[in-house]
Amino acid sequence: MSDGGAPVDRPPGRPAPASPLAVRMRPATLDEVVGQQHLLQQGSPMRRLVEGSGAASVILYGPPGTGKTTLASLISQSTGRRFEALSALSAGVKEVRAVIDVARRAAAHGDQTVLFIDEVHRFSKTQQDALLSAVENRVVLLVAATTENPSFSVVAPLLSRSLILQLQPLTPDDIRAVVRRAVEDPRGLGGAVEVTEDAVDLLVQLSAGDARRALTALEVAAEAGERVTVETIEQSLDKAAVRYDRDGDQHYDVVSAFIKSVRGSDVDAALHYLSRMLVAGEDPRFLARRLMILASEDIGMADPTALLTAVAAAQTVQLIGMPEAQLTLAHATVHLATAPKSNAVTTALGAAMGDIRAGKAGMVPPHLRDGHYSGAQKLGNAVGYRYAHDHPDGVVPQQYPPDELVGTDYYRPTARGAEREIAGRLERLRAIIRKKR
Numbered sequence: 001m002s003d004g005g006a007p008v009d010r011p012p013g014r015p016a017p018a019s020p021l022a023v024r025m026r027p028a029t030l031d032e033v034v035g036q037q038h039l040l041q042q043g044s045p046m047r048r049l050v051e052g053s054g055a056a057s058v059i060l061y062g063p064p065g066t067g068k069t070t071l072a073s074l075i076s077q078s079t080g081r082r083f084e085a086l087s088a089l090s091a092g093v094k095e096v097r098a099v100i101d102v103a104r105r106a107a108a109h110g111d112q113t114v115l116f117i118d119e120v121h122r123f124s125k126t127q128q129d130a131l132l133s134a135v136e137n138r139v140v141l142l143v144a145a146t147t148e149n150p151s152f153s154v155v156a157p158l159l160s161r162s163l164i165l166q167l168q169p170l171t172p173d174d175i176r177a178v179v180r181r182a183v184e185d186p187r188g189l190g191g192a193v194e195v196t197e198d199a200v201d202l203l204v205q206l207s208a209g210d211a212r213r214a215l216t217a218l219e220v221a222a223e224a225g226e227r228v229t230v231e232t233i234e235q236s237l238d239k240a241a242v243r244y245d246r247d248g249d250q251h252y253d254v255v256s257a258f259i260k261s262v263r264g265s266d267v268d269a270a271l272h273y274l275s276r277m278l279v280a281g282e283d284p285r286f287l288a289r290r291l292m293i294l295a296s297e298d299i300g301m302a303d304p305t306a307l308l309t310a311v312a313a314a315q316t317v318q319l320i321g322m323p324e325a326q327l328t329l330a331h332a333t334v335h336l337a338t339a340p341k342s343n344a345v346t347t348a349l350g351a352a353m354g355d356i357r358a359g360k361a362g363m364v365p366p367h368l369r370d371g372h373y374s375g376a377q378k379l380g381n382a383v384g385y386r387y388a389h390d391h392p393d394g395v396v397p398q399q400y401p402p403d404e405l406v407g408t409d410y411y412r413p414t415a416r417g418a419e420r421e422i423a424g425r426l427e428r429l430r431a432i433i434r435k436k437r
Contacts, residue, residue, distance in 0.1 A: 021215045021216070021218065021219040025185065025215060026069070030074065033067065033070065034170065034177050034178055036168065039071075039165055045165070050075055055141070057135050057144075057161060059142075059144045059165070060167060061148075061165070062167025063169050064212065064213075065207070065209070065214075069118065072116040075141070082111055082113040082114065084113055085117075086115070086116070088117060088120055088127075092127065100130075100134045100139060112138070113141070114143060116143045116144075117143075117145070119146065121154065128155045128158050131158060170207075170210070171209070175209070178211045179195070189218075193226055193227070194226060195227075199230050199232065199233055206233075220236045221233045255277070258270060259294060262294055262333060263294065267333070267334055267337035270334075271330065271333060274287070278326055284321075284322055284326070288314035291313060295309070295310040297345070298342075298346070300346070301344065301417075301418060302341060302342035302416050302417035305335075306335060309336070312328075313328045313329060313332035316328040340416040342413070342414045342419050344413050344414055344419065352410045355408070360402075360405060362401075363402055363403070365400070366380040366382075367398075367399075368400065369382060397433060400433070409430075
């Protein structure tokens with residue numbers, strides 16, 4: 001089902017003939033809803049709301065074009081409640097309070113108000129707090145829509161007063177049904193335009209589960225003539241839009257998949273996610289920073305050159321900018337994805353910091369303390385320190401850690417990449433250093 005993207009200050013009802021196709025095709029009844037059947041089963045909270053028997057406010061969380069605005073409209077239409085809508089992009093605390101004041105006066109006459117807030121995650125804490133009393137006292141039935149995880153973007157008091165209902169991306173079959181209905185329905189193209197099966201398949205592919213995107217692409221292609229083909233669609237669109245919200249869940253999901261693909265040594269998946277972010281306009285400096293972190297966290301000494309490549313990529317991004325820096329980011333991604341992996345540096349640091357937090361700090365051995373100030377030797381500082389360079393091998397038996405940590409191994413190199421050689425050398429070094437004098 002389609003969100004439709006209607007201006008949120010328009011009350012529910014029949015859209016104007018000049019409205020976008022996605023708006024005209026918004027389901028007017030539950031029977032027209034496509035997808036989200038997990039939310040619309042008999043007796044479910046959402047179905048009760050739409051049928052007028054539910055009273056709980058809801059936060060609809062899901063990707064764009066999956067039906068959040070549709071469900072809000074259906075809740076209002078089917079119950080005969082008043083409908084008010086605000087967009088978090090343009091409304092402030094003043095507008096929120098004004099709507100609540102009107103709703104309170106309506107409630108005094110027995111009329112409940114459905115308040116739909118689009119992109120509620122963009123509301124500040126103060127704006128969200130302004131809703132609390134009205135929601136708690138049921139002055140308004142809040143239906144809020146967000147593409148971001150509400151656990152991170154909505155204040156806890158508002159979360160506790162609302163049901164969180166997660167919408168899923170529409171399936172290819174869902175999108176196909178939406179497109180075909182738009183072609184035939186009088187509210188849509190009314191059968192005046194022929195759309196080939198290959199064209200429908202392309203629209204499904206371009207949609208990425210977003211019905212609004214599919215309908216927008218169909219509408220643009222239909223403006224070119226009475227027959228929509230693959231060629232028509234390709235000529236009508238400069239490029240397929242990439243569903244990737246730089247400020248929302250898609251941002252974090254795609255970045256997460258990128259990092260995990262590099263860590264997992266799947267260079268092809270890593271390049272896919274890198275390209276997805278670049279096409280969407282992600283800040284290349286952000287990507288370079290993530291690669292630098294990964295070089296130490298997931299590769300470390302298994303390939304000491306990985307960090308050098310990541311740092312060079314970050315510097316190149318700063319020096320030459322986009323679009324040329326795309327090549328450098330791809331270069332670094334390929335290097336890091338194909339490099340041998342080790343988290344030994346990460347686990348070593350974690351173990352050492354864990355001991356510090358557990359109180360295993362201990363006193364610095366006297367022979368390692370600073371001996372450069374007057375009176376230091378009288379305190380025993382630096383007395384007996386052995387200068388490593390005085391030994392032909394540059395290594396001498398000597399205690400370096402505090403007494404409590406003598407013999408503790410933090411760094412445990414793997415047998416992968418350069419760490420295979422480091423492991424043998426480290427074993428010899430520890431044997432010399434820890435040898436009893």
